[in-house]
Amino acid sequence: xxxxxxxxNKDQEGVEQTIETKxxxxxxxxxxxxxxxxxxxxxxxxxKEKDKFVRLFAEFENYKKRxxxxxxxxxxxxxxxxxxxxxxxIDDFDRAIVELEKEGESDHLTGVxxxxxxxxxxxxxxxxxxxEVKIGDDFNADIAEAVTQIPAGDDMKGKIVDVIxxxxxxxxxxxxxxxxxxxx
Numbered sequence: 001x002x003x004x005x006x007x008x009n010k011d012q013e014g015v016e017q018t019i020e021t022k023x024x025x026x027x028x029x030x031x032x033x034x035x036x037x038x039x040x041x042x043x044x045x046x047x048k049e050k051d052k053f054v055r056l057f058a059e060f061e062n063y064k065k066r067x068x069x070x071x072x073x074x075x076x077x078x079x080x081x082x083x084x085x086x087x088x089x090i091d092d093f094d095r096a097i098v099e100l101e102k103e104g105e106s107d108h109l110t111g112v113x114x115x116x117x118x119x120x121x122x123x124x125x126x127x128x129x130x131x132e133v134k135i136g137d138d139f140n141a142d143i144a145e146a147v148t149q150i151p152a153g154d155d156m157k158g159k160i161v162d163v164i165x166x167x168x169x170x171x172x173x174x175x176x177x178x179x180x181x182x183x184x
Contacts, residue, residue, distance in 0.1 A: 076127070076171050083128055084175055087168060090120065094166075131167035133178045135160055143167070145177040152183025159183050 093116035100109040133144050137160050144160070144167065152161055160180045167178030 079126055080170055080173075080175060083123060083126065083168075083170060086123065087176055090116075090123070091165065093119065127170050129169050131169055131174060131178050133160055133163055133167065133180060135162060139180065139182045143174065143177070144180050146182050147179045149182050149184040156183035 093112065096112050097109070097116060100106065100112060103109075131143055136156070139146060139158055139160055147164055150161060152159075159182065161183045162181040163178055164181065165176075165179040167174060168176050
């Protein structure tokens with residue numbers, strides 16, 4: 001073989017080695033790129049799952065707080081229906097006391113007053129309060145219900161002239177508005 005052929009063979013071997021080296025480098029880079037891509041995908045997936053978990057946890061905490069508030073509200077007004085049904089009994093006691101006072105002091109009056117007081121105290125311990133409206137107060141439609149208007153002097157115009165039915169509230173909620181007569 002001639003020197004020229006030897007040189008060509010060496011050049012060809014050098015080119016083949018260079019090509020092989022480039023192929024190995026490209027393969028290594030592709031493998032590195034694939035590893036990076038897989039790693040990024042896994043990181044993204046972990047981030048998504050973590051975000052889902054945090055949102056689910058926050059939603060559960062909100063649910064617990066909401067149900068606790070609802071439970072407290074339910075306990076506050078649980079006896080509302082029962083107490084509302086007992087309000088006419090309070091009215092009857094008040095009417096009975098007024099009628100017995102017309103006859104003068106007696107054992108019956110004392111007994112009815114004791115029972116009425118005990119009954120009212122029991123309901124007050126459960127959160128019942130009377131809505132305070134007095135004759136001569138300015139009429140406020142937010143806390144009282146006007147049944148009728150009657151002619152009155154200038155000093156009683158727009159004011160409460162008479163309280164027909166007492167009003168009551170349970171906690172902060174008015175369960176029966178007082179019925180009043182206002183001056184015109």
